[in-house]
Amino acid sequence: MPPTMTSPLSVSTAATPRATTTHLSIDGVSKRFGSFTALDNIALEIQEGEFVCFLGPSGCGKTTLLRTIAGLTRQSAGRLTQRGKDISMLPPQARDFGIVFQSYALFPNLTVFNNVAYGLRNRRVERARINDRVAELLALVNLTGSEAKYPAALSGGQQQRVALARALATEPGLLLLDEPLSALDARVRGHLRSQIKALQARLGVTTIMVTHDQEEALTMADRIVVMNHGVIEQVGTPAAIYHQPASAFVASFIGSMNFLEVTAQANRQALLGNTPCACLPHTIAVGQAAQLAIRPEAVALSLQARALKHQAGALNGEVVSIEFLGAFQRVTLRLPEDHQTLIADVPSRDSSKLSLYVGQLLAIHLPAEAARLYAAGSSQQ
Amino acid sequence: MMAESLIKAATKPSLESLIRLLVLLAGVALLVVGLLFPLVTMLLKSLQDRAGDFIGLANFAHYFQTPALVNSIANSLRVALMTTGVVVGLAFLCAYGITRTCMPGKRLFRMLAILPILAPSLLPAISLVYLFGNQGFLREVLAGQSIYGPIGIVMGMSFWIFPHALMLLTTALTNSDARLYEAAEALGTPKWRTFLTITLPGVRYGLISCLFVVFTLAITDFGVPKIIGGQFSVLATDVYRQVVGQQNFQMGAVVSVILLLPAVLSFIVDRWIQRRQVAQLSARAVPWQPTLSPLRDWVFALLCYAVAGAIVLVIGTAVYASLVQFWPYNLSITFEHYTFQGMADGGWGAWFNSLKLAFSVALVGTLVIFFNAWLIEKSEGFRPLRQGLHFMAMLPMAVPGMVLGLAYIFFFNQAGNPLNWLYGTMMLLVLNTLVHFYTVCHLTSVTALKQLDPEFEAVGASLKVPFWTTFYRVTLPVSLPAVLDISVYLFVNAMTTVSAVVFLYNSDTRLASVAVLHLDEAGYFASAAAMAVLIFLTSLVVKLLHAALTHVLLNNAQRWRQAT
Ligand SMILES: Nc1ncnc2c1ncn2[C@@H]1O[C@H](COP(=O)(O)OP(=O)(O)OP(=O)(O)O)[C@@H](O)[C@H]1O
Numbered sequence: 001m002p003p004t005m006t007s008p009l010s011v012s013t014a015a016t017p018r019a020t021t022t023h024l025s026i027d028g029v030s031k032r033f034g035s036f037t038a039l040d041n042i043a044l045e046i047q048e049g050e051f052v053c054f055l056g057p058s059g060c061g062k063t064t065l066l067r068t069i070a071g072l073t074r075q076s077a078g079r080l081t082q083r084g085k086d087i088s089m090l091p092p093q094a095r096d097f098g099i100v101f102q103s104y105a106l107f108p109n110l111t112v113f114n115n116v117a118y119g120l121r122n123r124r125v126e127r128a129r130i131n132d133r134v135a136e137l138l139a140l141v142n143l144t145g146s147e148a149k150y151p152a153a154l155s156g157g158q159q160q161r162v163a164l165a166r167a168l169a170t171e172p173g174l175l176l177l178d179e180p181l182s183a184l185d186a187r188v189r190g191h192l193r194s195q196i197k198a199l200q201a202r203l204g205v206t207t208i209m210v211t212h213d214q215e216e217a218l219t220m221a222d223r224i225v226v227m228n229h230g231v232i233e234q235v236g237t238p239a240a241i242y243h244q245p246a247s248a249f250v251a252s253f254i255g256s257m258n259f260l261e262v263t264a265q266a267n268r269q270a271l272l273g274n275t276p277c278a279c280l281p282h283t284i285a286v287g288q289a290a291q292l293a294i295r296p297e298a299v300a301l302s303l304q305a306r307a308l309k310h311q312a313g314a315l316n317g318e319v320v321s322i323e324f325l326g327a328f329q330r331v332t333l334r335l336p337e338d339h340q341t342l343i344a345d346v347p348s349r350d351s352s353k354l355s356l357y358v359g360q361l362l363a364i365h366l367p368a369e370a371a372r373l374y375a376a377g378s379s380q381q
Numbered sequence: 382m383m384a385e386s387l388i389k390a391a392t393k394p395s396l397e398s399l400i401r402l403l404v405l406l407a408g409v410a411l412l413v414v415g416l417l418f419p420l421v422t423m424l425l426k427s428l429q430d431r432a433g434d435f436i437g438l439a440n441f442a443h444y445f446q447t448p449a450l451v452n453s454i455a456n457s458l459r460v461a462l463m464t465t466g467v468v469v470g471l472a473f474l475c476a477y478g479i480t481r482t483c484m485p486g487k488r489l490f491r492m493l494a495i496l497p498i499l500a501p502s503l504l505p506a507i508s509l510v511y512l513f514g515n516q517g518f519l520r521e522v523l524a525g526q527s528i529y530g531p532i533g534i535v536m537g538m539s540f541w542i543f544p545h546a547l548m549l550l551t552t553a554l555t556n557s558d559a560r561l562y563e564a565a566e567a568l569g570t571p572k573w574r575t576f577l578t579i580t581l582p583g584v585r586y587g588l589i590s591c592l593f594v595v596f597t598l599a600i601t602d603f604g605v606p607k608i609i610g611g612q613f614s615v616l617a618t619d620v621y622r623q624v625v626g627q628q629n630f631q632m633g634a635v636v637s638v639i640l641l642l643p644a645v646l647s648f649i650v651d652r653w654i655q656r657r658q659v660a661q662l663s664a665r666a667v668p669w670q671p672t673l674s675p676l677r678d679w680v681f682a683l684l685c686y687a688v689a690g691a692i693v694l695v696i697g698t699a700v701y702a703s704l705v706q707f708w709p710y711n712l713s714i715t716f717e718h719y720t721f722q723g724m725a726d727g728g729w730g731a732w733f734n735s736l737k738l739a740f741s742v743a744l745v746g747t748l749v750i751f752f753n754a755w756l757i758e759k760s761e762g763f764r765p766l767r768q769g770l771h772f773m774a775m776l777p778m779a780v781p782g783m784v785l786g787l788a789y790i791f792f793f794n795q796a797g798n799p800l801n802w803l804y805g806t807m808m809l810l811v812l813n814t815l816v817h818f819y820t821v822c823h824l825t826s827v828t829a830l831k832q833l834d835p836e837f838e839a840v841g842a843s844l845k846v847p848f849w850t851t852f853y854r855v856t857l858p859v860s861l862p863a864v865l866d867i868s869v870y871l872f873v874n875a876m877t878t879v880s881a882v883v884f885l886y887n888s889d890t891r892l893a894s895v896a897v898l899h900l901d902e903a904g905y906f907a908s909a910a911a912m913a914v915l916i917f918l919t920s921l922v923v924k925l926l927h928a929a930l931t932h933v934l935l936n937n938a939q940r941w942r943q944a945t
């Protein structure tokens with residue numbers, strides 16, 4: 001039973017979280033615009049109290065999926081179930097959600113108070129109750145005292161928080177956020193990110209946020225849904241998405257990643273030119289062209305002589321350029337064999353030991369536990 | 382609780398979409414009954430004989446074999462083309478003066494130039510008779526030519542069409558890109574070449590659109606040729622003469638169909654141009670600012686003020702003529718003509734009827750048109766219905782007033798029509814006027830609505846607020862300036878129009894503009910002038926109130942409107 005608006009804004013729903021009851025299940029949802037398929041057979045379960053991010057490049061269908069959940073766009077096929085109730089055919093008015101749009105869509109002619117109270121006024125709630133509730137919500141988003149202001153008089157970050165308060169006013173079971181931070185400058189964004197996350201954790205409201213900013217998704221989400229071309233590429237925790245990308249697309253989309261052209265070999269092996277490299281288990285047929293993906297920070301560099309002796313799978317490479325990026329230095333190397341380039345991030349602490357300079361020949365170690373093999377050509381978006 | 386919310390969920394949304402559907406259907410019904418049915422009935426009438434039997438194109442054959450009638454086509458084309466030349470030429474120069482020079486007194490000129498819109502088209506015709514007629518004090522200027530005929534028609538039409546052309550061309554000339562001019566200057570291009578290669582191409586769509594609008598207004602106008610045309614007949618007066626004079630409805634329908642053609646053509650061209658014009662000005666264009674050039678500025682100032690002087694002269698003449706005892710023999714001032722002794726039931730009743738009509742149309746029309754535009758623009762679902770309504774909302778622009786009025790007679794005065802009781806009532810006049818001026822209001826509404834955040838409705842829906850609440854709490858207040866523009870446009874047009882309503886009144890619902898016509902026909906020229914002036918003053922007062930109200934509202938809204 002959804003909480004009524006008269007119940008106090010409490011941690012009640014959050015107090016019993018992760019009982020892993022399903023809040024929303026999306027079942028084979030597709031959406032076509034004419035002959036264009038914006039969503040292709042999407043299946044997803046979202047747990048009660050969870051914070052889920054839809055992440056993907058522009059045009060991949062994130063907004064379309066969010067609007068489908070809201071009922072603002074009608075799916076071409078598939079079923080949506082919210083708390084056990086089939087909502088596939090319900091109009092937005094009959095679904096239980098609050099939404100914050102990228103533009104915020106604050107009503108410009110209404111004060112902050114009236115914007116937040118907009119959904120409450122309709123419920124024939126006593127005036128005093130509404131006042132209390134609005135005060136409570138504005139306190140929640142740190143905007144106490146702005147009741148009488150108009151949206152135009154607020155900064156972008158403040159407008160965003162008013163929109164959030166307005167969406168939360170009716171205590172929806174599901175909060176939908178479409179790129180809520182993308183219109184703000186970087187500093188405000190970082191601050192609001194943690195604020196929203198804390199707020200969500202406190203209220204325990206199931207939340208879906210759309211973003212194309214991977215950092216946002218990685219820092220805020222309990223689980224990330226990576227989308228591309230209208231399909232889900234991977235669903236998982238931020239750590240899983242980062243460390244165990246399920247596809248070359250996910251690997252390339254999140255964080256930076258080296259892709260080396262290799263030939264697959266049996267037994268957790270690949271051939272880079274003529275050098276054998278160890279990697280995680282893979283399913284690519286022996287002799288097939290493949291891509292070996294490894295993160296720059298996983299690449300280990302060392303002075304040549306020592307490394308060549310001790311480590312199997314060691315390569316060497318010539319330093320082409322060095323970028324100073326504060327905490328680490330980004331070294332671009334050219335591998336002698338077929339002139340592939342490789343990027344390595346060297347922590348500033350270690351770089352002094354290497355005394356890096358352009359033209360230097362270094363030994364490269366690609367740790368097997370960080371090297372993944374993907375079929376060739378699959379990282380193209 | 383659960384069951385209750387389930388029931389709520391099941392009934393409430395369907396109620397909302399049911400209401401949406403019903404309102405959309407009502408909108409469609411309004412235009413079907415108020416526009417399509419009458420037009421179709423009229424087209425059918427043109428193919429029938431007096432007895433109502435189908436006779437194919439025989440009426441048209443008869444029309445083209447009657448020289449007196451066919452002549453009117455040439456006459457209409459002649460005066461319309463001449464008017465178009467005069468109006469567009471003058472309006473272009475004046476618009477150029479306003480937008481591209483630093484001439485002094487632009488604001489005053491614009492205010493004066495807009496005045497003719499507030500008067501019925503009968504007013505300039507009456508004034509011209511006083512100025513250039515047999516007893517006019519400027520008749521020598523015409524060098525023996527009679528004002529009754531093409532000269533008078535062209536002058537009178539030019540007067541009241543001028544503001545329309547000026548507004549269109551001012552808009553077109555305002556959209557300029559300074560970067561193009563700077564580039565031309567840097568290349569040492571002479572001024573006249575800059576004008577030919579940059580200015581003219583830049584306004585070509587606006588200019589073409591203006592040419593067609595002016596031509597259509599001129600060829601379909603009824604008021605001016607009726608008063609000052611004399612023996613010189615044009616299509617619009619033929620419709621009137623056939624129907625009111627000779628009771629020959631079939632021939633009236635035939636002339637109407639012919640009158641419909643240029644209007645439809647112009648409508649199609651205009652739509653085509655609107656579609657092309659969209660992408661013309663890039664978002665990065667820098668508006669061009671004129672620099673001082675005393676000679677040029679004063680030449681344009683003189684020209685503009687000559688035009689403004691002519692406008693003031695025409696209006697002033699009507700006012701003066703309505704006040705003098707007996708032109709030109711007894712020039713003492715009197716208010717006697719404002720008692721309208723030429724009219725059996727007194728003219729103030731007609732004026733009051735006009736006021737009633739104008740207020741009703743302004744109120745009902747604004748609500749209906751804006752709400753329909755909102756449903757078309759801002760709702761999901763019922764797509765074919767919404768598109769159909771939009772299409773029908775565009776049609777009235779292509780239908781001249783005379784044609785619409787006659788079509789109403791045919792449709793609503795049919796014996797078998799269940800809506801027959803409407804004929805001659807104020808309600809029918811309201812419907813007719815609303816439909817007549819629907820398109821411009823619809824387009825204004827759509828433009829205003831397109832500027833709003835597309836997610837307002839979605840937010841309302843997510844907060845479980847019914848769509849009509851979001852409409853009146855947010856959409857309407859935010860669009861208030863446009864809504865006020867629409868209502869004053871409807872008011873002024875309802876006050877001044879004569880062409881459609883001339884067929885539709887009865888003795889209880891006679892309007893002021895029709896009264897001008899009757900007073901003139903009956904030879905009470907001074908009273909006709911007085912009535913025309915009365916209409917003008919009423920529109921002027923409403924327009925001024927509107928300006929004041931808009932000012933106050935915008936000032937109040939400044940609290941929430943972005944300063945940028
Ligand atoms: N109403 C529509 N009609 C036709 N195509 C549409 C419509 N809405 C979305 N699309 C298309 O569907 C695809 C997915 O759109 P969507 O807005 O969901 O992308 P997105 O992932 O939110 O991208 P962004 O990050 O740019 O917001 C796009 O290619 C878009 O062009």
Ligand SMILES: [Mg+2]
Pocket residue numbers: 062063064210
């Ligand atoms: Mg999007």
